[in-house]
């Protein structure tokens with residue numbers, strides 16, 4: 163059996179090595195390492211894939227979130243509602259910009275932000291909602307957009323884990339996640355569903371003025387070189403990464419389908435195991451399984467994690483500490499939060515390997531070991 167890894171970017175690279183190597187060499191030959199042609203090609207290609215008007219490439223997903231909040235003109239003290247059950251980047255940028263993160267609960271089934279909890283958290287200071295399409299499943303965007311309309315709030319979708327995921331509205335309209343809110347932000351970190359061979363990120367919007375502003379912010383606040391109109395930052399997707407992403411974008415649907423196949427294998431194997439709840443898929447969303455995360459009940463999760471590691475099966479806890487319990491936010495008086503669902507999930511989730519290069523032998527080994535442990 164080939165060794166099992168949480169992600170296997172190497173094997174994925176080998177499957178498209180010829181294309182990738184020649185794309186990288188073309189960049190080396192052109193010497194246009196920054197803002198070379200592949201960057202604009204990628205932005206155009208991704209806009210058309212997502213069916214969104216503007217894609218603004220940037221250096222990473224965390225920058226994308228930061229640039230989005232800067233472009234919306236959020237001011238110190240403004241409140242931003244986000245789930246606590248997410249990766250730190252979502253909320254870290256809120257604090258970095260001296261905005262106030264307001265942590266709310268998630269739905270225990272989808273692991274995504276709960277619209278009722280958003281409503282309860284709104285105050286006169288609330289300016290934005292940042293839903294996260296966690297693990298590759300969409301947050302309930304239709305309800306979130308209704309709330310945003312009602313209260314005049316911006317919506318920044320953290321789409322770092324769900325590129326290619328599709329949302330279906332009640333009237334049957336379909337949109338890709340990241341293109342529904344005011345702005346969408348994503349990451350091309352190597353392990354993401356669309357991963358570069360280094361850092362990368364992008365912003366999406368259908369709003370011309372916002373697109374213009376985000377482009378400027380990502381480029382030192384200038385539209386004309388050396389004339390800096392607003393305070394920005396330096397956040398670029400480099401040409402080599404863009405040339406790699408151009409190729410991988412053509413494979414993205416196949417990559418997501420491969421992840422769905424892995425998930426289907428797991429789902430089937432665990433279907434009759436009462437201690438495991440397999441990932442829920444709401445009628446409004448498909449699932450692109452950035453992670454395959456199950457919920458364990460009546461099981462010593464950390465002991466299972468160790469047992470699996472001893473049997474050549476990697477697994478991960480995403481995430482071991484929720485936002486409202488992170489020391490970095492101590493100055494925001496986190497003691498006022500009682501997020502029971504978030505804490506409950508944090509103690510019970512475990513993520514199994516899911517990537518595009520898994521074979522049935524590996525999957526049978528993983529499910530066999532999990533079931534062995536649970537049936538012990």
Ligand SMILES: *Cc1c(COP(=O)(O)O)cnc(C)c1O
Pocket residue numbers: 222223224225248249251252294320322323348349350351361362363
């Ligand atoms: C990966 C990730 C980010 C940050 O992306 P980087 O490119 O690593 O900066 C933000 N939010 C979520 C939910 C992520 O998973």
